[in-house]
Amino acid sequence: MFQPEAQIARCEPTDRAARFARTRALSEALAAPLSDADATIQSMDDASPAKWHLGHTTWFWETFLLRDHKPDYRLFDERWPFVFNSYYEAEGERIARGTRGLMSRPALDRILEWRAHVDREMAPLIEDETLGPLIDLGLAHEQQHQELLLTDIKHAFFQNPLAPALWDAALPATKTLSDNCGWYSHPGGIARIGHEGGGFAFDNEGPAHRQLLEPFALSSLLVTNGEWDAFIADGGYRKAALWLSDGWAWVCQNHIAAPAYWREDAHFTHAGWQRRDPAAPVTHISYFEADAFASWAGYRLPTEFEWEAIARGRGSPSEIHDPHSGNQLDDAGPVIPAGGGGLFGDCWQFTRSAYLPYPRFAPAKGAVGEYNGKFMSGQFVLRGASCATPRGHSRKTYRNFFYPHQRWQFTGLRLAKDT
Amino acid sequence: MFQPEAQIARCEPTDRAARFARTRALSEALAAPLSDADATIQSMDDASPAKWHLGHTTWFWETFLLRDHKPDYRLFDERWPFVFNSYYEAEGERIARGTRGLMSRPALDRILEWRAHVDREMAPLIEDETLGPLIDLGLAHEQQHQELLLTDIKHAFFQNPLAPALWDAALPATKTLSDNCGWYSHPGGIARIGHEGGGFAFDNEGPAHRQLLEPFALSSLLVTNGEWDAFIADGGYRKAALWLSDGWAWVCQNHIAAPAYWREDAHFTHAGWQRRDPAAPVTHISYFEADAFASWAGYRLPTEFEWEAIARGRGSPSEIHDPHSGNQLDDAGPVIPAGGGGLFGDCWQFTRSAYLPYPRFAPAKGAVGEYNGKFMSGQFVLRGASCATPRGHSRKTYRNFFYPHQRWQFTGLRLAKDT
């Protein structure tokens, strides 16, 4: 099994310098099994090449830290911002998203040189407390791209009939324990929602505010592959009545009949084709599928507020999983599962909440302010964290978001009901 | 000016029979200026031919009332359900939406014969109280299609370089009175939202429930054409920072630079090209445009709950427009404006609320239950009513919904702010 941990010093980083070093190293460790060619390809518009993720995260540091805050800093290569800017309109022109996979140059090793250069240049800035919030944003940003790097390369390898493997073992999914079955119930009332207090959070997690909830219960278990098999066996993909209108059109046009990456009783993983575990949480489903399954099962999806209320421990039972005890991407590879189908670490969980601004939300000023607010139309919120989420990146207030047809992330579901 | 009122008995209908007669007559009065060819064409997938609206509403009566509740009823033509079903999966196959405009047969006069036939057959059922709720649904359904008939034919006529006119005068828009300027303020707190008590409402308007609001204010005025001119003049359509990401892509791909139907200082109306009134409410904008305008103006869009809270009269000032006093489609044509830019009757007003189910919402059983719930992804809620909404069809709890790029309805906006 791939063991990049051996190459990276382990520590519980309390200072930024150590977190910076570990985060930067993890990106490179994740890409270590990739050839220059592997790191270049792009299998769909939604995905980006691994090389691009390595470069774009570096562009962030070079642009918003070094360029803006280090006098006399000169760009490593003046032409690269055009290649590695993603969607920051305020930062100027950039290549069309769909052509990222044509950038055979700069080569992977050149990008690694750039990374090393930027890391060295960052050293004097890293302890500057006034830059602390910006650095924390950069670290969170890089962690997001670590997860995308993994899901994007999985999608790319899946296109290859030779079914390449990144690692010897797939990212682990917890096997649900039967004695863990039950519901987290909540009596309703006014709940506190959103990030508050210390620590980093994205702008979209605030402001903290009140939300009125009706009594409800949230399943303590994730829906499993085996339960999804039953949905399929019952004709779930052929019954229009179960589906949202847009979902049914998506099913018909794309001939959808199973989660992504499924084939008979196997599924494609970072370790190639593997037998599917019926007791493991289902992943790689779209919102449309999650919603249809919930209808079929006679339940519903939770709102993001219900999910957070439970996660904050206001519900019962109180044994909610600690965000740091579940499965999540360890420093650089698959970790030992913690067991139990926790709120964090197996898969992102769809909520029925559209991705919209919280009351009194206001984007930050400048290019960094383009960060999250501008995606607030047409998407749904997912909560939790997946097996590909870097450890330390998850929060009870974290809001992930995707369009209702997207499913190349480790997306699953947890049912809810009115009580 | 076209005066179909003269042809239809005016009354304040208290009984279903009278409302049925008036509603059915209004559909035909709206279509009266159309030739068979006018009533056949379809100018985009979002729109339907006028003939189809006349037939589809009739299909509703024939299917859910006559077929299901009148013993021995035989279909007027057994092949027509295939042509005039819209999206009710439970009712079987139907023609592809994009080919509705190829149905030159049945001819308009044949459809009018069908309407007369169905109206006659409906007579014995209309006073059956057990069918009351279904009949009310059918009436509300037909009123929805009356508005669509008007907006769809406007879009179709707009494609014609000869710029045909339906009427001698455009549907009226209230000229905003300057002394009416101000904000409806609300102190926040728990508001009651959703339909309750007597009278008809669509399933998506309930269940009634509580919603927690923060203090806010809602403009008493709609944004006007003149204000929109200022937005354009300030480069509103060229500043990416004002736009949602999907909105900016939509602007660029479609070369959007003004509301739909605008050309220089004129706009296309049901009476052909007319000079634009700067003091009238802007219409035919998308959610993307409404959101960008609000950002530009330094305000935001209201949530649908804020809008409803004001409409329910819990805010101040209390002089909220009665839903029946504003401009709205009179029985069969343009009405005299009531003045003031009311909550109802000028245009549908975008909210920043995604179209989602209320707590404990459950669709009705059977084909009728496909009605509203299955559209709950990717759309935004609009509140109020437009100049093309039939009088009597609007409610404080009414939830209209469209995708964020759509703008062929009479859509406008009313700003909100935190207080």
Added chain:
Amino acid sequence: MFQPEAQIARCEPTDRAARFARTRALSEALAAPLSDADATIQSMDDASPAKWHLGHTTWFWETFLLRDHKPDYRLFDERWPFVFNSYYEAEGERIARGTRGLMSRPALDRILEWRAHVDREMAPLIEDETLGPLIDLGLAHEQQHQELLLTDIKHAFFQNPLAPALWDAALPATKTLSDNCGWYSHPGGIARIGHEGGGFAFDNEGPAHRQLLEPFALSSLLVTNGEWDAFIADGGYRKAALWLSDGWAWVCQNHIAAPAYWREDAHFTHAGWQRRDPAAPVTHISYFEADAFASWAGYRLPTEFEWEAIARGRGSPSEIHDPHSGNQLDDAGPVIPAGGGGLFGDCWQFTRSAYLPYPRFAPAKGAVGEYNGKFMSGQFVLRGASCATPRGHSRKTYRNFFYPHQRWQFTGLRLAKDT
């Protein structure tokens, strides 16, 4: 049966005035069974509304004759050229081809008024010998659109699940007589090709020139529906080896498994769904299909030069069908079949010749010169004439042309072989 002949004076027109009157009357007779709505719809980009055909042909007379050659003539409506110009770039802007089906105005009766007006205005010009060639071009142009009107409305009616019929009887196809079987053989040598001598011809039929032929034979019979059934039964549509590469892609992408308009043992006709006659010539096939059939049968398609050489009577047997004795659209409706599967009158016959200019071909000057030359890429030549070709419009030198995937015309095939 529809008998429009009764309405139109029959004569063998030797003078232009009579031919003009008959041709103009035939267009209107063909459209007589159509409602305003029927005449408005457009079922695909390749097709045009009947109303458009009636208007466009009239636009030709008004533009190139009345406007250009009649002093003080004023346009019937100045806005109509924009609507009814087709592809003449030199004549200015025009509506996008795909939106012709949205022109519910001008109404059919308005176009008929225009036709009557133009016919009256044309009277003084019709005997002007200097305008003779231009008038003959206008007549031939109008005849082309008569055939298109018929094939376009057939395609449009086919989209309608109600399967409307234009006439009581389909256009007739000759039943092949078994004793007529055989080959027209040709010894090869230098053949004379192209129009020469008197009478009208399109520019693409000349200049007359020499062409060297190798010995060959051309079937005296058209391929029949029954033979096509055998091709299907033998898996013809599933054997990639029989198909051109572009053809195979077309088959796969469009799920092609039979000629257009086929369903089980019926086919859609101008008289609605009718039982297919196995002995009648197959029609509504693409070049791809014709070529695949010929490969399957062990023969090939003829070149256009071979076809013309036989048609000119240089081959044997000499009993080649007279172009005026086969089935062809009589003045205004289905005619009695002449029998035998003639070179003319059943269907257009694909040749393996690309549509290219003859040696020393030069387009005419001005807008009229845009006529045929600018289509000389990517298309194949068809020879003969179909049952929908107006009588008098066919010639031995006539070159029809379509893209290899198109098949909404009455297209069939006649096999050839080397000898």
Added chain:
Amino acid sequence: MFQPEAQIARCEPTDRAARFARTRALSEALAAPLSDADATIQSMDDASPAKWHLGHTTWFWETFLLRDHKPDYRLFDERWPFVFNSYYEAEGERIARGTRGLMSRPALDRILEWRAHVDREMAPLIEDETLGPLIDLGLAHEQQHQELLLTDIKHAFFQNPLAPALWDAALPATKTLSDNCGWYSHPGGIARIGHEGGGFAFDNEGPAHRQLLEPFALSSLLVTNGEWDAFIADGGYRKAALWLSDGWAWVCQNHIAAPAYWREDAHFTHAGWQRRDPAAPVTHISYFEADAFASWAGYRLPTEFEWEAIARGRGSPSEIHDPHSGNQLDDAGPVIPAGGGGLFGDCWQFTRSAYLPYPRFAPAKGAVGEYNGKFMSGQFVLRGASCATPRGHSRKTYRNFFYPHQRWQFTGLRLAKDT
């Protein structure tokens, strides 16, 4: 300058073994400057990755020689035929053409191992005279892909804003000498066309046959960049009258205003952006452009028969360029120009002949027979050879073919006129 010649033994190969060795070595020499990532990317459906070219040519040898003719041969990797088959339907399934650029595996060095393996295994077969024709086909096939490898990587590098260079110098284009100006005239008559006698030729070059020509003349010079500048300056790309109808649509939809790879007075080459030489032949134009230019210049394109008749030396002057004396890809890189704008070695020259079978053409049996015949619809023939054509691959009877909009090859034009 890149000098791969130094690495490859030079000889005038008279025996197959030497030709095999040189051809195989040239493919690898051409790819030598490429990284694994460079060799993986695919910039459009028309192009293929360099790695795919290297693999597909090897697949040809392994399939049609080793598998079919060497007892007990085992495939190097059983999964690779699926990846490296191109369009041979008879050889089974293959990956969708548009996804070739996602094959980051097998890696470039693995493909080179495959090549070495196949080369070794081929040794005992290479002198087998019965396999001679098949081996010659394999060599010609590999040479075709050498040219495509060069034009495809040029297209891919062009997409990269960093503008990578393959070599230090661009492929050379002859500077036209002014004293070489003139016309090759031909008196007309029956010409012999097509391959005959000894030596290899593709199936589409035969059978040899007679063709009747009218008197004509062919320019001794290729159209130059400078002449094309004049065409642009005169509004050539804005005058619809100069263009074929499909060509004009292509110009408008794609905003075409210059040959591919042009920018101001530079053009993109295998050596990156270089200043354009006005005296060098224009390249990278489509058939549509070639045809429009000829119309603008008052001439026409030659037919492929005219071109061949001149090339065969039947015209005058007799000093037609030897196919082996012009510019052409030397063993592995740019060569010294021979001067004069020869028939061979500067660019492929469009003819006005559609790509169709010669009289009595019949495809070979089996998968190899899919070679050329199945592309005979919709394409035009080009004659000559370009600077990227491997030396020894050109012939007077060679028929290259492309769709009329394609222009990523080194395509140019030579004018003709009637005499």
